[in-house]
Amino acid sequence: MEQVLWSIGGFIVALGLVVTFHEFGHFWVARRCGVKVLTFSIGFGKPLYKWRGKDGTDYQIAAVPLGGYVRMLDHEVDAVESEHQVSESFRAKSVGQRFAIVLAGPLANFVFAIAALWIMLMIGMPAVKPIIGAITPDSIAERAGVPSGAQIVAVDQRRVQDWQDVNLALVRRIGDAQTVLTVRNRDGIEEQITLPLGQWQFDPDRDSTIASLGMDVFRPAISNEIAFISDASPAANSDLQVGDKIVAINGTQSGNWEQIRSFIAAHPDQLVTVTVLRNGREQQIPVQLGDNDGVGFLGIVPYQEAYPDEYRFTLQYGPIAALQGGVERTWQLMGLTMSMLKKLVTGDVSVSNLSGPVGIAQGAGAHASYGLVYFLSFMALISVSLGILNLLPIPMLDGGHLLFYLVEWVRGKPVPEHIQELSFRAGLLILMTLLVITLFNDIGRLFA
The missing domain is CATH 2.30.42.10 (PDZ domain)
Incomplete structure (x- = not known):
């Protein structure tokens, strides 16, 4: 139960921070380009907390923490009352400004990764x-x-x-x-x-x-000497003691800890005789092994050198060297992500290796439980992955919009609305297919 809570909490914090920074990238550049931002939302669905800033933007935290969005004024959709308001519309901006606004989201993810790794390297891992x-x-x-x-x-x-x-x-x-x-x-x-x-x-x-x-x-090296006995375990219910050295099980000599571990795992819920060396003398102790989903267990931890x-x-580095390290590691993560995407397309890597929300949540929980520096490293990886994913030329993603703007720049006029509409539907189908595949993979790993 504790691990589940770590996973849920880590997932919400990691995704919330990464998405917030992504959307802030869009927001910041949009404001610099003179676009009026109507809503800045972290999460989707019903707002849980909402306020209006002095800039006229509605800021909100919504109920579903699986993303976020920045809604900008569009004079072809929203009601406008003056030419000045039209000039603040996203659609009224030049193709270069719109390109910069959309590109700012993925770039913000890379900046976030650099910052997370910079902090991690200054703290020290x-x-x-x-x-x-x-x-x-x-x-x-x-x-x-x-x-x-x-x-x-x-x-x-x-x-x-x-x-x-x-x-x-x-x-x-x-x-x-x-x-x-x-x-x-x-x-x-x-x-x-x-x-x-x-x-x-x-x-x-x-x-x-x-x-x-x-x-x-x-x-x-791991010895055969018992360093710890778990409460309410088979070992605790027997005469085994901390400091005992296991020399044999059922009369078979045990040369190393791996042999002992393997024997115990292969004999769930069986009565065995454990021979131990205590105070220089051998003693034979009967123990009823436990059964953990078909795997035997004793409930002891050996001494380890x-x-x-x-x-x-x-x-660990100083601020300047840590910043350089953060940039270098982010660049490596970007290269790794791009390499994996290429190999997915060419078939060199199977789609069964993809992970979805459940896999991300498990990773977030595990890294959060290890400590702050490991969690920062994990968030950097997720942020880079989100940035690269959003740059893919798939309609519905930032990369799809960027592709349309490039075509508009070359043609001198926007891509026809009906083509954009068809492209968005195709993009949605692609994204839903990927979501189904990743969820299927996650569920398969949970029950493997």
Whole structure:
């Protein structure tokens, strides 16, 4: 229930801020071009709170927090009483001014992303160096010769600092023939390794880009010693104690924690005998395992070694360097989004990878629960995605309007009304189809 509340709250805050900034872009440039703005609305539907500003604009927060709009004066639709009012109409402005007003929304999204990342980098984000852990046998990484324990320092000649950088760089390579990793071994020697991606099977619902290539993120060793026992768990209802070291289950020796975890998961609701080492002596303790949707559980947490200090760092900069970093990361996100859209069109990426409102809400909730810096990073990604989406030349979106204005500029007169009307209907059909696909994908992931 708590995660659901985080998802709903994070979704409303993230989308509200991103959409508000988008609409403010339209609003700000419209006012600079002398257009009278009638309504500035955050959300759709019935207004929950409304007031009129000194500029004559009605500002409101509406009931459905799934978007927003700026309604400008249109002398061909709204009642006007003078030539001055006609001159304040959006439709009365030059094609260049109308183009600038519409373009300002997506551009505002990119500015918002830069600002969010700028704040994030000034606050500082805890990060770890991309040190490679275990390599999966017969995987792409093993066949390419990726060494365990090495640090990834660049992907396709682009320097990376942490695993987030690596992940974004690899996502961009989905559908490509290969990618090149630059790794530094423990002796400080760098080498370039080419990963062939022709057989790369990446399912974002199942594992990460890194794991799907056969690489594991380095993690400190986990012992078999019990560090924590959950209340009202199978372990709590048995004689197990914190500090016990598990050496066997049902008489089978357990060499590492992964063996223990796998055995427990495969035996839900079964009575097992856990052999532990306590005060130098072995004891056999019967435990009735729990059942969590067909997966066995015991309710314990093992001790884990501390993460090496030399692998950890804080990604933090001063105001100028953080601004530069924000611009660079926003540009990377724009390139990644454009690359994914291109691959969706060419078929290199399946539409099953698209996420809709439910997926965005889950992402917002997860990042919000991690902390402010992670939430800022997530909002930057959503803002860039919204900006790019709105620039697509699809009628009903800003990009569709921009296309009409370009045609009007070339022809010297507006696109005929009946063609615009047909185009808007086609655009609505496209958008509704995309919405259905993304919702279907989201629901499929929820029940997968």
